[in-house]
Amino acid sequence: MAPAMTVLAAWSAAKPGPLWLIDPDRLPLGRYQAAAEAYLSAGGQWALVGTSFAAYADLHSWCCEANRLTPLPLVLFPGSLTQLSPAVAAVLFLFLASGRNPHYLIGAHVEAAPLLHRWQMEVIPTTYILTGERPRAVHYITQTQPIPPDKPELLQATALAGQLLGQKVVYVDAGSGADAACPPEGIAAIRAVCSGPLLVGGGIRDPETAAALLSAGATFTVIGTAAEKYPFSRQAWEAFFSVCIP
Ligand code: 1GP
Numbered sequence: 148m149a150p151a152m153t154v155l156a157a158w159s160a161a162k163p164g165p166l167w168l169i170d171p172d173r174l175p176l177g178r179y180q181a182a183a184e185a186y187l188s189a190g191g192q193w194a195l196v197g198t199s200f201a202a203y204a205d206l207h208s209w210c211c212e213a214n215r216l217t218p219l220p221l222v223l224f225p226g227s228l229t230q231l232s233p234a235v236a237a238v239l240f241l242f243l244a245s246g247r248n249p250h251y252l253i254g255a256h257v258e259a260a261p262l263l264h265r266w267q268m269e270v271i272p273t274t275y276i277l278t279g280e281r282p283r284a285v286h287y288i289t290q291t292q293p294i295p296p297d298k299p300e301l302l303q304a305t306a307l308a309g310q311l312l313g314q315k316v317v318y319v320d321a322g323s324g325a326d327a328a329c330p331p332e333g334i335a336a337i338r339a340v341c342s343g344p345l346l347v348g349g350g351i352r353d354p355e356t357a358a359a360l361l362s363a364g365a366t367f368t369v370i371g372t373a374a375e376k377y378p379f380s381r382q383a384w385e386a387f388f389s390v391c392i393p
Contacts, residue, residue, distance in 0.1 A: 154193065154222055154237040155271050155315055158344040158366065165357060165387040166367035167194040168224065168348060170323070171204035173375050176212050182379060183217040189384030195369065196235065197224035199285040199323070207232035222271075226288065228258055237269035242314060244305045245276045246291025273316040274309025276302060278329050279349060283322025296321065296329050299336035306337040317341050321349025324372045328356050331363035338364025358390035 167186050174182065186194065196210060210221055211234045220236040231238070240263075243251035263270050277286060277293040286293055294301050306317045317337060319329050328350040338345060347360050348369025357368040370387065373379075 153269050154220070155269070155344070157192070158316070161192070161344070161366060163361045163366050164190070164368070164390075165370050165384070166346065167191055167374060167384075168323075168369045168371035169194050169196045169221075170198040170371060170375070171196060171206060171209040172198055172201055176209065176216070178378075179213055180216040182374075183213075183219045185379060185381040186384050187217065187219055189381045190388045191219065191384065193220050193222050193236070195224040195239075196221045197226055197230055199226040199283075199288045201226065201230060206230040207234060210234035226285075228255055231259060231262055233266040233268055235268070237271055238263065239273040239275075239316070239318065240270045241273050241275040241318070242309060242312070243277070243289055243291060244274045244309050245278070245294045246289055248289055248291050251289050251291065271316055272314040273318055274306055274312075274314045276305050276309075276317065276319045277322065278302065278319060278333065279321035279325045279327075281326055283325060283349070285320065285322045293322070296327075296333060299330075299333045302329075302333040303336040303340055307340045310341050310343070316344045316346065318346040318348070318369075320347075320369075323349060325350030328360060331359045334360055334363040334365050354386045354390045357387055361390065 210232045214234055223235040223238040225231055278296045279293045321329050329347055334347055344366040345364060346367045346369055347365040351357050351368050351370055352373045360368050
């Protein structure tokens with residue numbers, strides 16, 4: 148039997164489009180199944196799960212129960228070591244390249260490595276770049292400063308450094324609930340030097356903003372807060388999927 152395709156391989160060949168980010172503190176499991184079915188039926192293939200600060204949810208238990216409810220593959224986007232779980236298809240191993248906090252550059256990784264090795268999970272080395280004008284929870288929790296969004300050359304150099312270090316994915320994040328998404332110019336600058344999957348999130352609320360980012364070279368536009376505002380229906384997701392760049 149042929150081995151199952153890794154998430155990284157699937158992402159590398161994926162059609163650009165939206166990617167759902169679930170904050171388990173904000174999506175009770177009682178509402179998860181219907182929400183996941185709406186996303187799957189619109190064309191969703193994976194969801195990110197994680198948050199910069201989990202006040203209530205036990206991520207591992209949440210993922211175990213979510214897997215029982217729907218077949219949607221979950222990819223962990225961990226905000227801390229306490230969010231690690233083997234009940235996911237893969238984990239983003241986040242190198243917080245925009246910051247200079249050693250915990251998020253190597254400290255957490257050393258602590259996580261034995262567990263991830265024991266669990267034999269797919270680990271996706273990811274250059275994680277924070278940008279944005281206004282500090283969000285992720286900046287406070289990580290005690291790092293964002294890269295100014297109007298500095299595409301800094302965004303580009305940071306992504307390139309991660310690629311030269313061997314990382315496979317870039318995730319540019321303006322922070323959950325950001326006033327504005329990263330400008331397309333910054334994404335185009337990164338795409339000019341990085342060929343792998345490029346995730347862009349933070350402040351994307353409408354398909355038009357997502358379309359501009361996909362045109363600039365994003366692989367996935369990460370949609371978190373917008374999908375929490377109202378029951379995000381199949382039609383709402385289809386509006387985001389319909390702007391996919393062929
Ligand atoms: C945050 O990129 C994500 O880490 C999603 O941001 O909640 O603003 O969609 P939003």
